[in-house]
Amino acid sequence: MAREPESGTHYWPPGLEHGEHGELRIAGQPVHALAAQHGTPLYVYDAEDAGERIQALRSRLPHGVRLHYAVKANPHSQLLHRLAPWLDGMDVASAGELLRARQAGIAPGNISMAGPGKTDHDLQAAIHAGCVIGVESFGQLHRIADQAREHGHRAPVSIRINPDFRLKASGMHMGGGASPFGIDAEAVPEILEEARHLPVFVAGFQVYAGSQNLHADAIVEAQARSLALILELCPAGIIPEFVNLGGGFGIPYFPGDRPLEITPVTEGLERLQSQLQERWPETRLVLELGRYLVGESGVYITRVVDRKVSCGETFLVTDGGMHHHLAASGNLGQVVRRNYPVALATRLNNPETETVNIVGPLCTPLDRLAMRVRMPHAEPGDLIAIFQSGAYGLTASPAAFLDHPLPAEIVL
Numbered sequence: 138m139a140r141e142p143e144s145g146t147h148y149w150p151p152g153l154e155h156g157e158h159g160e161l162r163i164a165g166q167p168v169h170a171l172a173a174q175h176g177t178p179l180y181v182y183d184a185e186d187a188g189e190r191i192q193a194l195r196s197r198l199p200h201g202v203r204l205h206y207a208v209k210a211n212p213h214s215q216l217l218h219r220l221a222p223w224l225d226g227m228d229v230a231s232a233g234e235l236l237r238a239r240q241a242g243i244a245p246g247n248i249s250m251a252g253p254g255k256t257d258h259d260l261q262a263a264i265h266a267g268c269v270i271g272v273e274s275f276g277q278l279h280r281i282a283d284q285a286r287e288h289g290h291r292a293p294v295s296i297r298i299n300p301d302f303r304l305k306a307s308g309m310h311m312g313g314g315a316s317p318f319g320i321d322a323e324a325v326p327e328i329l330e331e332a333r334h335l336p337v338f339v340a341g342f343q344v345y346a347g348s349q350n351l352h353a354d355a356i357v358e359a360q361a362r363s364l365a366l367i368l369e370l371c372p373a374g375i376i377p378e379f380v381n382l383g384g385g386f387g388i389p390y391f392p393g394d395r396p397l398e399i400t401p402v403t404e405g406l407e408r409l410q411s412q413l414q415e416r417w418p419e420t421r422l423v424l425e426l427g428r429y430l431v432g433e434s435g436v437y438i439t440r441v442v443d444r445k446v447s448c449g450e451t452f453l454v455t456d457g458g459m460h461h462h463l464a465a466s467g468n469l470g471q472v473v474r475r476n477y478p479v480a481l482a483t484r485l486n487n488p489e490t491e492t493v494n495i496v497g498p499l500c501t502p503l504d505r506l507a508m509r510v511r512m513p514h515a516e517p518g519d520l521i522a523i524f525q526s527g528a529y530g531l532t533a534s535p536a537a538f539l540d541h542p543l544p545a546e547i548v549l
C-alpha cells in the first residue's frame with residue numbers, strides 16, 4: 138500500500154466556476170442538475186475546454202508540426218468526435234480504438250497504432266484500414282508482413298525506438314533500459330535491414346520516452362535526444378514521412394505541482410524542426426499527446442452516502458471509488474499516495490472546517506479518493522468533485538470490481 142504523505146494545500150484548477158450558493162458549474166451547468174439528470178457517480182468532460190487547450194497549443198507550435206491525440210487517455214466517442222476537427226491525427230492501441238478514431242472522422246492515413254501486444258486481429262484491422270503500424274518487436278514486424286502479404290499491399294510502418302536514455306523527472310518511464318515497448322536502439326539497423334525484404338515500408342520513426350512530465354527542460358532534452366537518435370540510426374536509403382517525438386506533457390495534480398511551461402518546449406521544437414529539415418525537408422514532426430490535451434477538462438462527481446467517525450477521524454463514504462477512478466485512489470503507479478484536487482462541489486463557498494477522509498464503497502482499504510483533506514462540513518447527499526479527471530480515468534480503472542454500477546459519462 139502506498140504511504141500517506143502530509144496533507145498540503147491542493148492544486149486548485151484555474152477558472153473554477155462557482156454558481157449560485159457556491160455550487161460548482163461545469164460548462165455553465167450546475168453539478169446538482171447534472172447529477173440529477175445522469176445519476177452519480179458521473180464523469181463530466183468539457184469538450185470546449187479541451188478544444189481551447191488544443192488550439193492554444195497549436196497556435197504556439199512551429200508551423201508544420203502535427204498534433205495527434207493518444208486515444209487511450211480518454212476514448213469516449215463523443216469526446217473524440219468533438220476533438221477531431223482540432224487534431225491532425227490520432228494514435229490508437231487496439232482495433233477497438235482504431236474504430237473509434239475512424240468513427241470520429243480521422244482519415245486512416247492520419248492514424249497510427251502503437252502497443253506491444255497487438256493481436257493478429259488488431260494488425261488485420263490496421264492493415265485493412267491502411268493506418269501506420271508502430272513496430273515494437275521483430276516478431277511483430279513479421280506478423281505485420283504476413284498480414285500485409287494476405288492483403289496484397291505494403292503496410293506502412295513506423296519503427297518505435299526504445300531509446301538508450303531515460304526521460305528525466307517523468308511520472309512514468311516508457312523506455313530506456315529493458316522495456317516491452319519499441320526496438321532497442323542498437324537493434325534498429327538490423328530490423329531496418331529485415332524490413333527491406335518484407336512487404337512493409339518504413340513511413341516513420343517514433344520515440345515515446347515517458348508520461349506525466351512537468352519539467353520543460355527534461356522534455357526538451359528528451360525530444361532533442363530522440364531526434365538525434367533517429368537521425369543517427371536512419372540509413373541513407375530511407376527518407377521518413379514523419380518523426381514522432383511522442384507525448385508525455387504533464388498536468389498539475391498534487392500540492393506543489395506547477396503547470397508545464399510550454400514556451401521552452403515550443404522553442405525547442407523550432408530548433409528540432411530546422412535540424413530535421415536540413416536533412417529531410419519534407420519530413421514532418423509529430424507530437425502525440427494524451428493527458429495534456431484532455432486531463433484538465435474532466436471532473437469526476439461522486440455523492441456522499443455516509444459520514445462516520447472512527448478513532449477520531451471523519452470518513453465520508455461515497456458511491457464512487459477506485460473502481461472508476463483508480464488514479465485518484467493512488468493505485469495507478471504512485472509510490473507515495475497523494476490527493477487529486479478535490480472539492481465539496483455543492484458548498485464551494487463554505488469555510489473549510491474539518492479534515493476528512495473520502496473513501497469509496499469497495500471492501501478494500503485501497504479504495505480511498507482523498508485522505509486528510511480540509512473541507513467544509515459535508516452531509517450524505519452532498520456531491521464531491523475530483524478535478525483533473527479527464528485522462529486515464531474510467532477506462533484506466535477496474536470498473537467491474539464488486540459489481541457496482543458504472544458511472545455515466547457526459548460531454549458538455
Ligand SMILES: *Cc1c(COP(=O)(O)O)cnc(C)c1O
Nearest residue numbers: 207251345348384385426427428
Ligand atoms: C500513451 C501514449 C501516448 C500519450 O501519452 P501522454 O502521457 O498521455 O501524453 C503517446 N504515445 C504513445 C505511444 C503512448 O502509448
